[in-house]
Amino acid sequence: MSTDPIVNISTLNKWYGDFHVLRDINLEVGRGERIVICGPSGSGKSTLIRCINALEEFQEGEIVVDGIELGPNLRRVDEVRREVGMVFQSFNLFPHLTVLDNCTLAPIWVRNIPKKDAEATAMKFLERVKIPHQANKFPGQMSGGQQQRVAIARALTMNPKVMLFDEPTSALDPEMVKEVLDTMVDLAREGMTMLVVTHEMGFAREVANRVVFMDAGQIIESNTPQEFFANPQHARTKLFLSQILR
């Protein structure tokens, strides 16, 4: 594991009311590392990565992102969010703005980049996700797969050091899953640090450095994909894999 982790989560604990959702989570993510987090629904995977950019608050523990400490008081949340990009299950594009405006909004209003430069950068990223010709359409006029690729481009325009993916393909038709996964594979090849919550085990095998299995708010098992799929250790992991791999 890398000696200089870009994300370091230590003894993270979170409760929803009385319900203990995350229990003593410790996770180090090295620069350029690709981690796939999987597990049954309700196991806290999404909650965990949403804690990293402070979309969820937590009660105990600490998260350090690129040297910026994020404790339970979330004081430095703005600094962290500027370093962390996020892609959601339901895309969450802004429906009242064109694709191009979706991608230039944050650079213009958060980083104070002039509109012209922001648009040039946005077009560069839209080209990378292979939809530059749709720049002036509204999100509602595009397919789910295209929308999710725009969402990836939108996150990239802020030049994040870490990308979080919260089940990016779960809301897509089977045909469109591939185009989004291809985009993510490209991103991984370029060396982006990625934390991906997904059930796409093919993607995990292909690009992940490490697979983390969660259940009941805890990390049950963490291993390289080869070992994880070929040789699961914990009984819960074996059960999970037997159910999703046929």
Added chain:
Amino acid sequence: MTDVTASSFVRQDLVPERPAPVKTTGFIGFVRTRLLNSPTNILLTIVALLLLWYTIIPALKFLLVDAVWSGKDRNACLAENTGHQVGACWPYIQAKLTQLIYGFYPEAERWRVNLTFILAVVLLAPLLIPRLPAKGLNASLFFFAFPVVAFFLLRGGGLTGFGVSWVASLSQLFGDSIVNAGQVLVNLSQNSAIGPVLWGIGKLIVLIGSAVGWLIFPLTWLRDQLQMSGQPLWYDFLLTAVIVSLILFFLGGGMRTGQRALLASLVTFAGIAVVIKLMGLDRGGLAVVDTRLWGGLLVTLVVSVTGIVTSMPIGIALALGRRSTIPLIRVFSIAFIEFWRGVPLITVLFFATYMLPLFLPGNFNVDGLVRALIGIALFAGAYQAEVVRGGLAAIPRGQGEAASALGLSWWKTTSLIVMPQALRHVIPGLVNSFIALFKDTSLVSIVALFDLLGSLHATFSDPTWSTPTTAFTGFAFAGMIYFVFCFGMSRYSLFVENRLNAHRRN
């Protein structure tokens, strides 16, 4: 495989296109398929036709056929003089038109009202046409510059001081009222069981008030110096311009990025100076026309436009406040909204007009029209808040989360992502409130403000035009005016809705 033998068919000749049967298209088709296609519909069609017959025909007969179109007084509109049944008495409207528009606004000064109307149209029309450029400048002119200009045009009067004097006077008033309140407590303490406590608190409050007075002493001293100079307004104006511009310059980022803010500030102040000079505000301005003389359509428009324009920001702020996570703000917003929604507008107007002056300190006098305006703005604001809140509730949480994840602050998320979408959702509801407010303005006539309906009522008492159909004519005319404005708002809102919701069409 089945045992059924599949038959094969290959078309040799394409079927030519033919016109549809006459019975299903055009007017006959419409009548057959939409009006007479079932016994129930035949019955409904007949009922509808009868209803139209009994409403449209008499209305047209009254307004056009039997109407009297010219004449000098009531004799022209009496049945015994015309020889037929008399409908609308239009010469009466013609004779009273100026009163219906201006109320008792002095005749020699009516050009000021006309100029205000023209200014409003000139500034509002380009704002409503999406194709035209410079919306930002246009909007700031209409929403900020125009109200001030309109105030001095309609009411008249000049300025004796500017920013520095205003701030000084306001803070002085603030300090004085604190001292006053303390004095009241001290006086109360003389015959009270908890006298010493009251006395102590009173003295403390007096002390705080005096401290405020001392704190602002430099300001009041500066104001008095300015007032003693030969040109108090202009010196004060210059000083204010310099202070405000410098503050904006440093807030805008100083030498690096402050130039834009500085330039904008200087241009704005130059514009203000031009207005002051043009309207002669430094030399006393136009003759003062007391708001009690205002009336007719003028009052209706002033009240409704002010109400509509000011209720929006109030409504948005309250809607956001009601969804705030800070308990104090949330409780305040809820209490405010529920209070104003729970009280009838008539009560609000009565309170603002007749009771508020009793509570305010003696030297604090607010114009009657302004009091009604404030009451209406707060009342309408509470209603708008609930409409806007409905729009906010319709925005998925993911929108705010996506914006936050991109690093946008709460203010930017709200103003760029959440609020634009929320307002688009509730355009019909907002315009509904606007229209209701426009018509509710007629309630101001019960607090001695003569709006269009109030002025109309006043004309009924004129014996020159007292005929059996005078009142009907007047109400028909007023109804048409209200309808034109409300229908205009309604159609424009549909247009905006279609335009802004372009993204929902696939």
